[in-house]
Amino acid sequence: MEILVCVKRVPDTAENEIEVNKDGSDIERDDLVYSVNEWDNYAVEEAIQIRDKVGGSVTVITVGDDESEEVLRREMAMGADNGILLSDAAFENSDGRGIATILKAAVAKGQYDLVLTGAQADDGAGQVGGMLAAMLDWPYASLVNSLEVEGGEKIKVGREIEGGNQEINEIDLPCVLSIQTGINEPRYVGIRGIRKVASVDIPVHGAADLGLAAEATGSGGARVKRVDYFVPELGEGAEILEGSMEEKIDKLMELLKSKGGLK
């Protein structure tokens, strides 16, 4: 099975103190460290597991600048076979639809049976996967937390629904799936792994390679525009339980019961 996984380089929320810059146009990016969007790691791990089971190849793709190459290498160190970087000045400041447009053009250039995305990105809005499927006119399943491939024309995907119950759907290939965390345990990528793929060639495609008109993407093509960033005002303080350990536990149990958290 030929699998394409769309990944994104994001500021790592676990490793940064995110602050809004002075004029509220962006976050403070000077001291940020970046990594692969967490959901994408699960998608790549899932793709690798499917490939190891039924054969084929895994390609990771991202839209970004030169620095985005590092996330492709990290995913290739995990076990993805190929990487593709989609980079062009014309892509800058694309909205979700713009990104989906770019990805769609890249998908059309290959022969993929399955396209995976993370369910959302740390700095995103969870919209690209769905739009990409619509543009390709492929079936789409979101928030997938289980995946069964048996080698036929269909696959089975699961998602969690209200109350922790599981729903299983059958979906035709080719399709687009957005992958939820917890579907697997992504493997660790060590420094050694990254160094091993450090010199692997990663092709870069720009707008012209993809046959995209300049105005279709980037800020010019964006129909959603960011207008402000701010830190919300602090709300009411949390309730602090008082008393001895036993009393606190009793109060907590009561609260949880009254709110339906405990049955």
Added chain:
Amino acid sequence: MESVLISPANALYFGLPGKAIFILIPLIGIGIFSYIMIRRISPLRSTTPDPRFGRAGERIRSVFKYWLGQYKHPRYFLPGIMHILLFSGFLILSVRSLTLVMMGVIDGFVMPGLGGGLGHVYGVLKDLATTIVLLAALVLIIRRGVFKPARYDVPPRYGKGHTWEAILVLCLITGLVTCDMVFDGSLSAAQIQEGLPTETILPGTGHWVATNLFQTLPQSTLQQLNQGAFLLHELIFFFFLCFLPLGKHFHVITSLFNVYFMKLDKGTVKPVRWGVSDEKLDDLESFGVKVYEDFTWKHVLDFYSCVDCGRCSDNCPANAAGRPLSPRFISIKCRDHGYHKYPLLGSSKVTESDSVLIGNVLEEDEIWSCTTCGACEEECPVMIEYIDKIVDVRRAMVDEGIVPQSLQKPLQALEKRGNPWAKMERKRADWAAVEGFKEVCPVKVLGKKAFADALYFVDSISSFDDRMQDIARATARLLQAADIDFGILGKDEKDSGHEARRFGEEMLFQDLMAHNTEKILDSGVTRVVTSDPHAYNALKKDYQDMPPTDHISELLYERVRSGAITFKPLENSDKTYTYHDPCYLGRHNNLYEEPRAVLDAIPGLRRVDMERSRDRSFCCGGGGLMLFYEPEEEEQRMGVIRVRMAEEAGADVIVTACPFCLVNIEDAIKVAGLEGKMEAIDLCELADRQLDSLKA
């Protein structure tokens, strides 16, 4: 000496001449034994290199101390003493056994050198030895068969027990020495009956008992007893010889070599591959131990030498806490796997997929459960290593991407931010900028413009953890009081990488080490001081070309002894203090007395030691990345067990000298519900609090 009995060599056995039988038995025995030994030794050639042939002087000293001197044995008093008795008996009786074997071939054989007076002395000595060995073996049979100490139990997950083997061997030993006594006793009785001289018979020995018992028997019976005992001795001897390499009694042969080739540098971790320099690591196809053959030959020799005595596991804190790790079974399981893969007969039936150790022989959680505290290695009487093996298996797991999610984040943070908490680099020196501190104890950040004699290497936890920053500040004040011109690296300091290396992420460690080495050397300092034993061990044992490095307790000890630092009396002297030895200060670096001496220099401080202290200290739960690891299986936290030990010793205050110990013990005090009754404090904090302000 004239003998009334026909010697075994000249006697007839079932119509066959004794000499023929006693040539045949050793030939068969030695033949089988040699075959088994060749089959056992040949896998060593498929393993990885391990250069242990140098430093002969140190190695010979170790052999005298640990092998001949049985130094570790009395740590378990009764069984230890019993072993020493058996061992010395074996040494003495090896000459006797050889003589007996030769006597079957050459009538009247006497071991060269034992013909004259020395022979008589040896005769008495071996009578004593057989007697002591017999008594010791009987005591041990009762111990293993009736009392069944819990230490030898084998939990079902690890396989079957080996009690039958222990008892069988004890019976063989009993048989050997009993035959010896019957052989000697029957001859002596016959001699006495005829009024002929005998060997010197020491009253009370088995020889003496047998002689008396047999006194009234007819000569023909004595002849049969003599002949029979000799044959039985011969049979048991060669059966035993061939049985040794089959089970845990292989140590009788291998322990001498295992001790000779023991690891001489405590606290270090073996390189990924001996003979491959750090710069060439990228060229290696694979990292760590994935299959049996990835172990070094010495590590396989370790497996062969394991006596299954369970002392390692008895002292292992992970085992005590109910984690799925029992060091003893690392050896036993790997050994059994090796025997299965390299069978005595035929070729290996182990498939390639079954050869992968993780998942087949060893479990992930088992390997991650180790805190590398070194209690197992400290205890092992035959000097088996565990830490290097566990690190090697972890290296393989890291190489394959098999790392628990709980460790992936901190490892990635170490890579990106130089500390496992993913704190900002520029905040690394914030602990020194606190109001009220910076005014009285300004701390220089070394760099292009600032220089100092000494570097205080703070390391991550004391730099970033709110509570542990107190240790950093106390250390800085102590350095100031000791009149040392010091500074820190600030944002240029990265984690020492001590745990990154011990958790198998060698390349990450290499990066951190290269970075710190450059910064430390560039700073131009002439010495390094740290308050973190893990950093201390890294700088001393892992890094190269470092300026002399001290732990703050060494420096304090020196200043207290010289009188440069004095302490004021405790305000509240009705508390009892105990000192918890951090693993990387104590076991890995032998600093046991210095911190205690500093404590004892505080007037009014009453100190007790816990039962498990010094080299038997019980790990608090582990430092560095171990703080992040979430074991899948655990009954109780190690820290809680440790706090209970302090309570049992009658202490109200646990003093330690490691920030990780302090984290774990402070948490454990809360978990154990001892808040208000028990407290924990770092040696630096206590020393800082008690500093005599007149001098400081």
